Amino acid sequence: MNERPGNQLFDVYFTARDMREVFCDQGRVQTMLDFEAALARAEARVGLIPQTAVAPIEAACQAGHYDFAALGEAIATAGNSAIPLVKVLGKQIAANHAEAERYVHLGATSQDVMDTGLVLQLRSALALIESDLAQLGETLATQALRYVATPLAGRTWLQHATPVTLGMKIAGWLGAVTRSRQRLQQLKPRLLVLQFGGASGTLAALGEQAMPIAQALAEELKLTLPDQPWHTQRDRLVEFGSVLGLIAGSLGKLGRDISLLMQTEAAEVFEPSAPGKGGSSTMPHKRNPVGAAVLISAATRVPGLLSTLFSAMPQEHERSLGLWHAEWETLPEICCLVSGSLKQALLVTDGLEVDAERMARNLDLTQGLVLAEAVSIVLAQRVGRDTAHHLLEQCCKRAVAERRHLRAVLGDEPQVTAELSPAELDHLLDPAHYLGQAHTWVERAVAEHSALTA
Secondary structure, eight states: OOOOOOOOTTHHHHSOHHHHHHTSHHHHHHHHHHHHHHHHHHHHHHTSSOGGGHHHHHHHOOGGGSOHHHHHHHHHHHSSSHHHHHHHHHHHHHTTOHHHHTTTTTTOOHHHHHHHHHHHHHHHHHHHHHHHHHHHHHHHHHHHHHTTTOEEEEEETTEEEEEEEHHHHHHHHHHHHHHHHHHHHHHHHHHSBOOOOTTTSSOGGGGGGHHHHHHHHHHHHTOBOOSSOOTTOOHHHHHHHHHHHHHHHHHHHHHHHHHHHHSTTTOOEEOOOOTTTTOOSSOTTOOOOHHHHHHHHHHHHHHHHHHHHHHTOSOOTTSOSSHHHHHTTHHHHHHHHHHHHHHHHHHHHHTOEEOHHHHHHHHTTTTTGGGHHHHHHHHHHHHOHHHHHHHHHHHHHHHHHHTOOHHHHHHTOHHHHTTSOHHHHHHHTOGGGOOTTHHHHHHHHHHHHHHHHO
């Protein structure tokens, strides 16, 4: 059956369609039904229930058989989604195989169904996120190498500092993506685990067959059997949410940089253009960074959602009241926001439009001041650090006051020309000669990405 109508106007902008499908009503219900079908198979394998009960249970474990609107109404009374779903599941089975109905949900509790269903959803979500991160890493690696030697003004405190390269800036974005991919790989064994504890976590209802059934159930679902049920130990989910928060923040940094580079006053790097993209309802000339806006928006929204997960961690005893409930929509929404941010990041970075000439002009906006450090460092080796620093500081002030290029002012300063030849000054005031280890940083970031991808 179809989902209930929802607020879908912004979904395409902020959420990837494939991620929304993971966490739509059908996705939620199907993973819970997958748990119930797998439980029947596991219990039949161990001999707790007859093998003849499995097929009728599996046949009823299809989300398309269920009325999500009716389930939603029932949740308001039941307090969770598993209780009404299991009830309707039993009726579906009984209509065709009365004996099989008695074996549904045997030994499990509602939270087993919902938490394991969530883990199955998160496994799908994780695969989508990892795929997009790998693709984003590859795109950034390509762009970092493409612009490894393209100088632009480094900016500290939003002011021109010393020259960097666009490739180095992109390599910074790439490094953050690589580290997030590493974190996701590391947390998988802790996240992708079965939840199966029964009423209070002891599995007492299954007697001596409890552990064999738990192991069989984990195998059926291709999950790991953890050391114990984790009904009120939520660190696994919060760890995943935290890594997603780091991804959102790193992508927000990328979006912030691009949006600043797109500003009219900078106009150095642009999101790819497309018909109707980034326009204004009233100003025909506008070219707004609409992709970067999604990245910044997700980086702004996710921390608040993540705080809910942290706030919900001190859950009471063996089953929580309200704190568990606070998670239900929170972690899925984080996944959806990060997915949307990743999709936009892929679009933005793959088609970056770069104006290297504008970068060069902007580097010269301060008429050589961005390279004062380069001159000062060399001069310090000849006349001393304090003397060199004071001398360059005075020359910079004179260049600003007289609206002259620093090269001309330095050429008129006897204390400078006594130590540095015209050729040396020309070399020192060329941005291409003061890029330090920018090339090395790009190579290292690309190498780390490649090692993870191999």
